Amino acid sequence: APSDPDLVERAARAKAALGDRVFVLGHHYQRDEVIQFADVTGDSFKLAREAAARPAAEYIVFCGVHFMAESADILTSDRQRVVLPDLAAGCSMADMAALVQVEKAWDRFTELGIAGEVVPVTYMNSSADIKGFVGRNDGVVCTSSNAETALRWSFEQGTKVFFLPDQHLGRNTAVLKLGLELSDCVLYDPHKPNGGLTDEQLRAAKMILWRGHCSVHGRFTLDSVDDVRERVPGVNVLVHPECRHEVVTAADHVGSTEYIIKTIEAAPAGTAWAVGTELNLVRRLALAHPDKQIMFLDRNVCYCSTMNRIDLPHLVWALEELVAGRVPNEIVVDADTAHYARVALDRMLALP
Ligand code: 13P
Ligand code: SF4
Numbered sequence: 001a002p003s004d005p006d007l008v009e010r011a012a013r014a015k016a017a018l019g020d021r022v023f024v025l026g027h028h029y030q031r032d033e034v035i036q037f038a039d040v041t042g043d044s045f046k047l048a049r050e051a052a053a054r055p056a057a058e059y060i061v062f063c064g065v066h067f068m069a070e071s072a073d074i075l076t077s078d079r080q081r082v083v084l085p086d087l088a089a090g091c092s093m094a095d096m097a098a099l100v101q102v103e104k105a106w107d108r109f110t111e112l113g114i115a116g117e118v119v120p121v122t123y124m125n126s127s128a129d130i131k132g133f134v135g136r137n138d139g140v141v142c143t144s145s146n147a148e149t150a151l152r153w154s155f156e157q158g159t160k161v162f163f164l165p166d167q168h169l170g171r172n173t174a175v176l177k178l179g180l181e182l183s184d185c186v187l188y189d190p191h192k193p194n195g196g197l198t199d200e201q202l203r204a205a206k207m208i209l210w211r212g213h214c215s216v217h218g219r220f221t222l223d224s225v226d227d228v229r230e231r232v233p234g235v236n237v238l239v240h241p242e243c244r245h246e247v248v249t250a251a252d253h254v255g256s257t258e259y260i261i262k263t264i265e266a267a268p269a270g271t272a273w274a275v276g277t278e279l280n281l282v283r284r285l286a287l288a289h290p291d292k293q294i295m296f297l298d299r300n301v302c303y304c305s306t307m308n309r310i311d312l313p314h315l316v317w318a319l320e321e322l323v324a325g326r327v328p329n330e331i332v333v334d335a336d337t338a339h340y341a342r343v344a345l346d347r348m349l350a351l352p
Contacts, residue, residue, distance in 0.1 A: 007313060008036075008312070010320065011312065011319060012037075014323050015037060018319065020057065021057065021322075022059045022319070023054045023059070023061070024037055025060060026038025026042075027043070027044065027063065027307065028041060028042065028043060028257045028258075028278075028280075028281045029278040029281055030280060030307060031280060031310070032280070033312040034063045034310055034312060038063060042258070043143070043145070043258045044064065044124050044125070045124060046258065047072070048071040048075050048124075049075070051075060051080075051082070052072075052076055054080075055080070057080065058079070058080060059081050059082075059322055060072055060081070060083065061083045061315070061322075062084050063315065064089070064310070065091045066087070066090045067090075067091055067126060067128070068124075069082050069084040069331040070333050070341075071124065071128075071131075073331050074341050074342050074345065075342070081330050082330065082332075083318050083322070083329055083330060084310075084329050085314035085318040085329065086310055086329070087329050089306050089307065091125055092214070092306065093123075093125050093215070093242075094126050094127055094130075096165050096210070096212035096213070097127070097165035099127070101190040102133055102164065102190075102210075104190075105188055105190070108194065108202075112202060112203070114160065118162050118208070119138065119139050119140075119160070120133065120134045120137050121134065121139055121150055121151065121164070121170075122134045122139070122163075122165070123141075123142060123147075123163075123165065123166045123169055123170075124141055125166060125214075126164055128333040128337050128338065129337055131337075131341035132336070132338075132339075132344075134164070134344045135339075135341055135342070135344035139154070139162075140153065140344055140347040140348050141344045141348045142348060144255070144256035145258060147173040148177040151173055151178055155178070160205060160206055160208060161174075161206070161207050161208070162208045163210060164210045165210045167187060167209040167211055167212060168218070168241065168243060168244055169241050171207070172245055174206070174207045175245065176249070180206055180207060182245075184205065184207055185206070186202070186208055187211050188211060214242040215304075216277075216303075217239075217240050217277065218242070219298070219300070220239065220243050220276045221244070221246075222246045222247060224247070224276070224297050225237055225247060225274075228295070232272050232293070235272040235273065235274050235295075236253065236272065236273050236274070237276070237297065238253045238263055238264070238273055239251040239254050239275070240260065241255070247276065257277060257281060261281075261285065264289060264294065265289075267289075267292055270292070271293070272293040272294075273292060273293065273295070274295050274296070276298070278304050278307065279296060279302060279303045280307070282294065282295075282296050283296075
C-alpha cells in the first residue's frame with residue numbers, strides 16, 4: 001500500500017529539522033515506506049560499520065532489529081545515541097540463545113575437559129550478551145558474508161567450534177565451504193538435558209551447533225526448490241545461508257543479502273531467478289530489475305514479522321521525539337558487555 005502522505009511529510013519535516021544530527025540506517029529487509037527515509041541501506045554488518053563511520057551524528061535511528069542496534073551502540077562512541085523505533089523489533093533467532101543457556105553448555109565442555117579446544121563463534125544475529133561471552137572466551141563474531149573466513153581462523157585456534165545461534169549457517173559453512181562431513185557436526189539443544197548429546201558425541205564432534213534457526217529462512221524446503229524448477233525451467237535458485245542444508249545444497253548460488261543483491265545486479269537480462277530470502281528485499285529487487293524475471297522462492301513464506309514492526313508511524317514518532325529533545329527507545333549496552341563484545345567484533349574486523 002502507498003505510504004500515508006501526511007506521515008511521509010511529517011517524517012521528511014522531522015528529518016530536515018534534525019539535519020546532520022540524525023543518521024537513519026535501513027536494513028535490506030525493511031518496508032519500502034521506511035527505506036525511503038534511510039540515509040544508507042545494507043546488511044547488518046555494513047550498517048554497524050556505517051554507524052561507526054558517522055561520528056558527527058548525535059542520533060543513529062536504526063531501522064532494523066534489536067541485535068543490530070546493539071551492535072551499532074557497541075561500535076559507536078558513547079556520545080552517540082542509538083534509537084530503535086519499536087523495541088518489539090527483535091529477532092527470533094537471536095532470542096534462541098540466552099546467556100545462561102550458553103554458559104551452561106560451556107560448563108559442560110569444561111567438566112568434560114574439552115573447553116580448551118573449543119572456539120566459540122557467534123553469528124552477528126545474537127544478543128550483545130552472547131557476543132560478550134564469545135569475546136571473553138577467545139572467540140569471534142561472523143556474518144553471513146565472512147563465516148567461511150571466521151571458521152578457518154577458528155580451526156587454527158582450536159580443534160572444535162561451538163557455533164551460535166544459527167545451526168544452518170554453521171552447518172552450511174562447515175560442510176559446503178570447509179569440506180567437513182555432516183557427521184562432524186552435532187546439534188546442542190538447550191532444552192534437552194545435557195544438550196541432548198553424550199560425552200562421546202561431544203568429544204568426537206568438530207562443529208557443535210546451537211539449535212537455533214531463522215523463522216523466515218527456515219521455512220524454505222526442498223519442495224520449494226523442486227516446485228520452482230518445475231514451474232520455471234532454467235530458473236537460477238539463489239538463497240541465503242540461513243536456509244536449511246538440503247535447500248542450500250539444492251540451490252545454484254548461496255550468499256548474504258549483499259551477495260544476493262550483487263548477483264541479481266550482475267545477472268544478464270532475460271534470466272530467471274528464484275530468491276530464497278525475506279520478501280521486502282525480493283520484491284524491491286524484482287521492481288528494480290524489470291528486464292529479469294525475479295520471483296520469491298516460495299510463495300508461502302512471508303515477511304520477517306519483527307523487521308516489519310518498524311513502520312512509518314514508528315519512524316515518525318521516533319524522529320518527532322528527537323526534534324522535541326527527547327531520546328525514545330534508546331539502546332544502551334552495559335560497559336562490561338560492550339567491552340568484550342567489541343573484542344569479538346574487532347577480531348572479526350581483523351580477519352583477512
Ligand atoms: P544479513 O547479515 O545478510 O543482513 O542478514 C541478517 C538477517 O537477519 C538475515 O536474516
Ligand atoms: Fe532474525 Fe530471520 Fe528476521 Fe533475520 S529474517 S531478523 S534472522 S528472524
